[in-house]
Amino acid sequence: MVIDAVPLLVRSAGVKNYLYYWIAHLRALAGADAIRTFPALASLGPLAHHRSIAGPWRTGTGLAALALSNYSPLPVLDWLTRGAAVFHATNLVRHPPRRPRLTATIYDMTCWLMPELHSAANLRADRAFSELLGRADALISISESSRNDAVRVLNLPPGRITVIYPGIPDAFFAVDAARIAAVRARYGLTRPYVLSLGTIEPRKNIDLLLDAFAALPGSLRGEFDLVVAGPIGWASAATTARLAGIRYLGYVPEADIAPLTAAATVFAYPSLYEGFGFPVVQAMAAGVPVVTSHVSSLPEVAGEAAVLIDPRSQQELRDALARLLLSPDLRAELSARGRSRARTFRWETCAAQSLAFFQRVCD
Numbered sequence: 001m002v003i004d005a006v007p008l009l010v011r012s013a014g015v016k017n018y019l020y021y022w023i024a025h026l027r028a029l030a031g032a033d034a035i036r037t038f039p040a041l042a043s044l045g046p047l048a049h050h051r052s053i054a055g056p057w058r059t060g061t062g063l064a065a066l067a068l069s070n071y072s073p074l075p076v077l078d079w080l081t082r083g084a085a086v087f088h089a090t091n092l093v094r095h096p097p098r099r100p101r102l103t104a105t106i107y108d109m110t111c112w113l114m115p116e117l118h119s120a121a122n123l124r125a126d127r128a129f130s131e132l133l134g135r136a137d138a139l140i141s142i143s144e145s146s147r148n149d150a151v152r153v154l155n156l157p158p159g160r161i162t163v164i165y166p167g168i169p170d171a172f173f174a175v176d177a178a179r180i181a182a183v184r185a186r187y188g189l190t191r192p193y194v195l196s197l198g199t200i201e202p203r204k205n206i207d208l209l210l211d212a213f214a215a216l217p218g219s220l221r222g223e224f225d226l227v228v229a230g231p232i233g234w235a236s237a238a239t240t241a242r243l244a245g246i247r248y249l250g251y252v253p254e255a256d257i258a259p260l261t262a263a264a265t266v267f268a269y270p271s272l273y274e275g276f277g278f279p280v281v282q283a284m285a286a287g288v289p290v291v292t293s294h295v296s297s298l299p300e301v302a303g304e305a306a307v308l309i310d311p312r313s314q315q316e317l318r319d320a321l322a323r324l325l326l327s328p329d330l331r332a333e334l335s336a337r338g339r340s341r342a343r344t345f346r347w348e349t350c351a352a353q354s355l356a357f358f359q360r361v362c363d
Contacts, residue, residue: 001086001358002100004093005037006066008044009052009059011231013199014278015090015107018142018166020047025167025351038080038087039065047254050231070094085362089136091129101361104133106141106161108275108296109149110203117202117272119234130154138361140164140354145297146275162357165301166276167347172285173339175262183259187249193225194321195264195288197257197279198271200240201233205270205293205311210242212270212317220325224265229257262286265331266324269293270311277301281345284338289331291320301345305337 003023007015024044026035032042039062045053052059069076070093077097081087087100096102111118111126133139133154139161141147147161184190194213198204206228213226229249232240252260261267267283269292274280277298283290284305292298293311302308307324309316324331 002036002038002081002084003088004090005041006092007090009062011050013049016049017278021347025347029351030355050251086358089132091125101137103138103361104136106139106146106150108146109153110273112153114273142166142276143297143300145300164350164353165345167350168281168285168342168345171258172282175258175286179259180263183256184263191225192265193227194266194268196228196268198230199233200230200235203272205272207239208270208314209268211314215318216322224325264288270317272311274298281342285342287335287339289324289334303341305341
């Protein structure tokens, strides 16, 4: 089979994270010869969300092949996927090859449900992707929530969609104390902190978090910092300007994310919509108590291991933060629950279920 791996060559967050670990674990299970990619990536370089994981030559030729495929009548992908039984597409491919069975992954439906929170480029890409989803022989969804939204919004047949949860890297389950100390020193994090991590974009609801933290009693704000990490996406200028009033770290390298997360006292993620919510499960894996939203996939993924709030309510978020910051016992309870819950999301399991899915498609 051939997996469209073009998102690994561009700036991306959740989709890139998913593809990187998914391909690596599929290859570990089935072998590199069985799991090819477009463009051809014999090995995966270090994961970095702000740049390509491949060298300049492979990145340039891969993106050129994508452009040729999308904007010319040449059957580029037919040539490049000869012999493949399945082609697994992303939302960057407009003309998938005609011979292999066609599959794809449904990540979320936020561009349809909350278009006002997205850039025009995102909306164009996902609307084009919906045509491909309608033609696919079978689909993977990363949560029941995303599956249900896709069925409702795009009128896709439910029987064509299989839910296979992603995994969490091993690095989050056992973070070395020395790495935590090194990250604290590197970023000057001398006080305990509430952490929020992700691309700064409207859907992540950072303004609500800033308001809720500012509304905490002065004694708590005097003891704990609010730390926000992640690159600026398509956030408003007003939101970006507000980050100057807190500990905003900007883009954090992948190697620092696990220790930065594990060092937090509380992880806050009041997102308005998630297809899965990698940062939430990563925090749970690291034993950090989580406050997140009671919408979309987040209750499904967090289960009983997080405090769930209305992401439109500043008061609910403020009260949840205060409860956790004031109660070491509650934090310890959620930490234990979170670690247990996160262990159900492993890449080895995801890869095994995915290979079974592809075998069914081929049969």
